[in-house]
Amino acid sequence: MLTSWIAARGLENSARSVLAKVQNKRGYLEEGLEQAERPLKYSAYQEGFYFWYRNYLLLYKSKPEGQGWNKQEEVSVTCLGRSPHILKDLLKECQDEYLSRFENKTTIYGHSGANWEKEKVKDVRPLSTVLLREAEKAPLIKDMSDFLQPETREWYSQRSIPYRRGYLFHGPPGTGKSSFSLSVAGELKMDIYVLSIPSVNDLSLKTLFNGLPDRCVVLLEDIDAVGSALSRELVAGGSKESSDEGQGVTLSGLLNVLDGVGSQESRVVIMTTNRKGDLDYALTRPGRVDLEVEFQLADREITTQIYRYMVKQPSNVSSGMEAAVDDRQSIDKQAIDFACKIPEGKFSPAQIMSYLTQHRDMPSAALDNVEAWMADVREKNEKTSATQAVISR
Ligand SMILES: Nc1ncnc2c1ncn2[C@@H]1O[C@H](COP(=O)(O)OP(=O)(O)OP(=O)(O)O)[C@@H](O)[C@H]1O
Structure with a gap:
């Protein structure tokens, strides 16, 4: 926070030695920034410098600090005089400025082993961009809000009921489960922590x-992977095979973290x-x-919603009210014609969106x-199923 504030004003230029940094692989990327576009950042190196803040001279x-991968930087600001109010004001300003960068953004954390890592900061994905039947969407949003x-928190606390809420999103791949979770985090103004169950064990979980x-x-993805760990427990002769050091999460390991002390907080688990x-x-x-x-x-x-969503004209393109209505009518008609050609319950929204793209x-x-696209998808699906059948034999 403080270093960003300093850097935004170029104050580090008054230091006699400056360290140039570039976001490394472990750093997160703001949406839209490509690897090659990562900016160089400068900060004062191993020494101090003075700067003015609201007529106060600060150092x-x-x-x-630390060594190897744990290398960190300790920064401090000092003022002359006894009253720390100017430092408090400065830190508050740094914090406000830092937080304003994340307004209308969702921060996504992933994990590498047992460590959380900030992966991306994305613009909030509006719930309206995940196309679901309103009958399913509306009750879920209401429940979460x-x-x-x-x-509600008070109600839980007065009755000593753990304050947590759990949701299960189930369905075939490419139907919007992860996308909807991301939108929900944006709607609730929360960061999202994505944990892939097949890639952790009880200890790292x-x-x-x-x-x-x-x-x-x-977001706990692919929780069915716990099922296979459960089978391992049973194969191990009924006694709980510890998965602390092994692979996979056991059912008891997952239940422990879900019911654990930490779950008393305002946490939405999907x-x-x-x-x-x-x-x-x-x-x-x-x-x-x-x-x-x-x-x-x-x-x-x-399918009709997807077609409309993918094809709809940006509002600035229409040449007049009448043309806009005409456009809308023809898009609506095309959407219905398109949807009539696609058999229900055979293709995922992700597949249809990719085709329309x-x-x-x-x-x-x-x-x-x-028709040609559907035949192609069917052929590919049949080949994949045949290969899977051979592998499982
Ligand atoms: N209902 C939907 N509305 C809008 N976009 C969707 C929908 N379903 C899928 N998509 C798009 O398809 C892609 C894949 O969707 P997503 O990862 O959310 O699916 P999923 O159900 O979580 O899949 P998986 O089970 O494989 O994790 C995303 O780019 C998403 O935008």
Whole structure:
């Protein structure tokens, strides 16, 4: 915060030695920044310099701390005189400036082993851009917003009920489960911590949960992977095979973190799976999962919405009210014609969107080529299923 504030004003230029930094691979990227565009950042190196802030002369100092990967920088600001109010004002300004950079942004954290890493800061994805039936979307949003009201928190606390809410999003790949979770985090103004269950074990899961902030959305992806760890427990002769050092998360390991002390905070836990049938009831029982939402392959209503969403004209393109209405009518008609050509429950929204993206310059061609595209997708699916059948034999 402080170094960003200093750098934004070029104050480090008055230092006699300056350190140039570039975001490394472990650093996060703001949306839209490519690897090669990562800016160089400068900061004062191992020494101090004076600067003026609201008529006070302050001294900024930085010194490196730690070694190897743990190398960090300790920075300090000192003022002359006894009253620290000017330092408080400065830090408040630094904090406000820093936080304003994240307004209308969602910060996404991923993990490497047992450590959280900031991966991306993205513009909030509006809920309206995830196309679901309103009947499924509206109750979920209401449930989440109600949960986060201060009165609700108080209600939980007065009754000594743990303050947490769990959701299960299930359905085939490419139906919007992760995208919707991201939008929800944006809507609730929370950061999202994405944890892929197949890539952790009990110990790293516990460490990661302990490292979560009080207020956040936790996205547990592919929780059906716990099922295979459960089988390993059983194969191990009924006794709980510790997965602390092994691979995979056991059911008891996951239940422990979900029910643990840390789960008393304002935490929204979203679990996703493509295989709901494989889940143990202990994981999905009320209290751990409060609301289930099924994400489905596209039906006519969703396909129509997708077509409209992908093809709709930017508002500044229309040449007049009448033309805009005409456009809308023809897009609506095309959307219905397109949806009539796609059988319901066979293609995911992700597949249809990818197809329409190829035709973004000439949407009407999407209608002409749709049969050939569907045949192509079917052929690829059959080949994949045949390969999987051979592998599983
Ligand atoms: N219902 C939807 N509305 C809008 N976009 C969607 C929808 N479903 C999928 N997409 C788009 O398809 C891509 C993949 O979607 P997403 O990762 O959210 O699917 P998923 O259900 O989480 O898949 P998986 O089970 O494989 O993790 C994203 O780019 C997303 O924008």
